Amino acid sequence: LSRGGVWPEVEIKDRPAYRKRGFMVDMGRSVFPLPMLKRIVRILHRLKMNQLHLHLLDDELCGLRFDGLPFGADNPFALSIEGLAELVRYARQVGFFSIQCATNGIRFAQSTDYCRQAAEAGLRLAYLQFDGVSNESHAHRAVGNLFDVKQRAIDNLNDVGVDVTL
Numbered sequence: 001l002s003r004g005g006v007w008p009e010v011e012i013k014d015r016p017a018y019r020k021r022g023f024m025v026d027m028g029r030s031v032f033p034l035p036m037l038k039r040i041v042r043i044l045h046r047l048k049m050n051q052l053h054l055h056l057l058d059d060e061l062c063g064l065r066f067d068g069l070p071f072g073a074d075n076p077f078a079l080s081i082e083g084l085a086e087l088v089r090y091a092r093q094v095g096f097f098s099i100q101c102a103t104n105g106i107r108f109a110q111s112t113d114y115c116r117q118a119a120e121a122g123l124r125l126a127y128l129q130f131d132g133v134s135n136e137s138h139a140h141r142a143v144g145n146l147f148d149v150k151q152r153a154i155d156n157l158n159d160v161g162v163d164v165t166l
Contacts, residue, residue, distance in 0.1 A: 020098075022051030026104070027063025029055075033077040034087065041091045051098040054090050056084075057129070066107060081107060081114065085121045092122030100125035100165075104146070105153030112156045119160040126157050127165045 023044050025037065032040070041052065056063045065072035065080050072078030079087065084101075091099050105128045108115050128150055154164050 005104055016048045020051055021049045022053060022098070023049045024053040026055045026058075027079075028058030028061055031061070031075055031077045034079060034083050037079075037087055038090055041087070041094060041096070045094045046095065050096055052096045052100070054084075054087070054099070054101040055125075056101050056103050064103075064107065085117055088118065088121040088123050096122075098124045100127060102127040102129065103153075104129050105121075105150045106146075108156055109149040109153040110161055114157045115162060116160045119162050123162055125155075125163045125165060128153065 005012065025032070025040055027037075046070055054063075062072040063075065063078055064084060065075075065078040088101075089098050099122050101123065103126055105126070108126065110120075157164050
């Protein structure tokens with residue numbers, strides 16, 4: 001304190017050194033219930049992160065539940081499609097400017113309307129797990145015609161303005 005018990009005037013500039021600061025939440029290898037995911041998003045935002053990557057599935061685990069498919073059945077906290085949209089909306093609401101997800105593309109291939117909902121919720125980019133350029137190269141994933149499915153997902157996402165990385 002200076003003389004007289006008055007703090008000297010100071011100016012504090014607290015800003016990140018980098019414009020883009022991203023973090024990946026690996027839902028393909030670990031289980032997270034939706035409230036925990038929202039908490040992680042809040043903490044990351046407080047740490048000045050502004051890009052969120054949701055790694056939704058891997059060979060070990062699937063972080064999404066699919067109607068009529070076995071994906072996510074072994075994960076008690078796998079998000080529903082509505083839960084994923086809620087998480088993406090929440091991340092945008094707290095201040096993330098870019099949300100991307102790693103996906104096999106199955107749900108995005110099923111419905112352009114779902115792609116539109118994801119885009120409206122704030123999804124900016126989809127990273128498609130890609131094992132090759134034929135259905136045979138994807139056969140080990142146990143989904144018939146997966147290459148064709150991925151092509152349809154790319155078209156559907158493109159139609160609603162969500163960028164795709166392979």
